[in-house]
Amino acid sequence: MTHVFHRTPRQPLETAVRGEGIRLYDRHGKGYIDASGGAAVSCLGHGHADVIAAIKRQLDEVAYAHSSFFTTQVCEDLADFLAARAPGDLNHIYFVSGGSEAVEAALKLARQYFVEIGQGSRRHFIARRQSYHGNTLGALAIGGNAWRREPFLPLLTPAHHVAPCYAYREQDPAETEEQYAQRLADELDARIRELGAENVAAFVAETVVGATAGVLPPVRTYLRRIREVCDRHGVLLILDEVMSGMGRTGHLFACAEDGIAPDILTIAKGLGAGYQPIGAMVASSRIYEAIVGGSGYFQHGHTYMGHATACAAALAVQRVIERDGLLRNVRERGEQLRAALRRELGGHPNVGDIRGRGLFVGIEFVADKATKQALDPARRAHAALKQRAMENGLLMYPSGGTVDGVRGDHVLLAPPFICTEADIADIVGKFCATVHSVLPA
DSSP, X not given: OOOSOOSSTTSOOOOEEEEEBTEEEETTOOEEEETTHHHHTOTTOBOOHHHHHHHHXXXXXXXXXXXXXXXXXXXXXXXXXXXHHSSTTEEEEXXXXXXXXXXXXXXXXXXXXXXXXXXXXXXXXXXXXXXXXXXXXXXXXXXXXXXXXGGGGGGSOXXXXXXXXXXXXXXXXXXXXXHHHHHHHHHHHHHHHHHOGGGEEEEEEESSBOTTTTOBOOXXXXXXXXXXXHHHHTOEEEEEOTTTTTTTXXXXXXXXXXXXXXXXXXXXXXXTTTSSOOEEEEEEHHHHXXXXXXXXXXXXXXXXXXXXXXXXXXXXXXXXXHHTTHHHHHHHHHXXXXXXXXXXXXXXXXXXXXXXXXXXXXXXXXXXXTXXXXXXXXXOHHHHHHHHHHHTTEEOEEEEOTTTSSSOEEEEXXXXXXXXXXXXXXXXHHHHHHHHHHSOO
C-alpha cells in the first residue's frame, strides 16, 4: 500500500530509480527514452553534471533565504540573464515555483497595474478555448480546457473565451493565413467592445498552445494582429510560455519568432529543466514602474519565491543551453523529427496532422483524414498509445479532448534539447511502431 496521494490513485506507477541523458530507468532496469521530457520539462535530459554541480555549490552557500529579508546573488544573476535576452522591455523578473504560480502572479499584477493607474474598472480577462494556463483557481478560471474546468466551475471567477488559432480545423480553405489571423483578431476586437474596453484588463494566450490541443503554433501575423488589437484598446497582452518557452521552439522566448513582445510573460518548465521547481513572471518596465511609482508594493507573494537553490539550477540550465548552442540543435532536430514523422506516418489513415515548432511537436489522430472526424472518445486511443509506448520503452505525452474537450486524441513529443540525429531516429522508430500497433492501417 502506498501512502502517497498520487494524481491517479487507481493507476499503479512504476518506480523510476535513475536518469541518464535522454533516458529514465525503472527499478527493474528497463530504460525509457524520455521523448516528452515529462511534461515538456526535462530539456537537458537527466543527470546533467553541470546543473547538479551548481545545485551542490549553492547548497554549500545558502539554500534558502526568505525574500522579505534578503535577495541572493544567484537570484539577481538569473534575473539579469533573462532580462538581457527577453524581447521588448520585458526586464523585471518575479520568480515563483512553477507555471500555475507564474500565471496567478501575472493575473494579479495586471489587475493591480490598472488599480495603480486609476483604471480600476478593468477587471475582465479574455483567453481562448482549448487553452491551458494552470490548475490553481485563477489560472483554471481563464483557461479553456473544458474537462479540467468542469468540476470546479462554481469556484471559478468568470472569464471570457474566444476562438483558438487552430488552423488545421478552423481555417477556411478559402482563407489565406493572413485572412485567418485577421478574422481571429476581429473576433477579439468585437469581444473587447462588447465588454467595454474600459472594463477589460488583459488577453491571455499561449504563444504555442501546449497539451490541451496538441501543439498549435500560431499562423503568420496572428500575434501581431492580436498585439494591435490589445494596443488599440489599452488591454494588456499576457503570453503564457510555460510549456513553449525557454528554448522549446528553438528560440529562448517563443514569441521572438513572431516578432512581438507581450506586456507580461510567464515561463517555467524548461527554465529549470526539472532539476528544481521554478517558474517566473516577466513584466515590462511600464508595468513595473507603475507599481514602484504608486503603492510601491506588489500585493502578492509565496514562501519559496526567488528560492536560491532553484535559481542556481535554472541559471546553470540556461548557461548550458547557451554555451552548447542547443537552440540551434532544437531547430535542426525539430525539423528532422517532423520530416521523419510526416514521411513515415503522413499516409496513415488515422494521422490527421503533424505540427509544431522546434522540438515541440503534436500529432493529432482522426477517424477519417478527409473529414477530420475525431476518433470515438470511448476508445481512449491516446491512453492506449501511452501504454503501448511505455511497453516499447518510449515516454510521450498524450491527451484526449483535443477538439472540444471531449472529442479528439493527440500525442505531444518534446524530447530533450541534447538529442542527436540518432536519438531522433530512435524516437521516430519507436513512436511509429506504437502507432501501427494501436491503430493498424
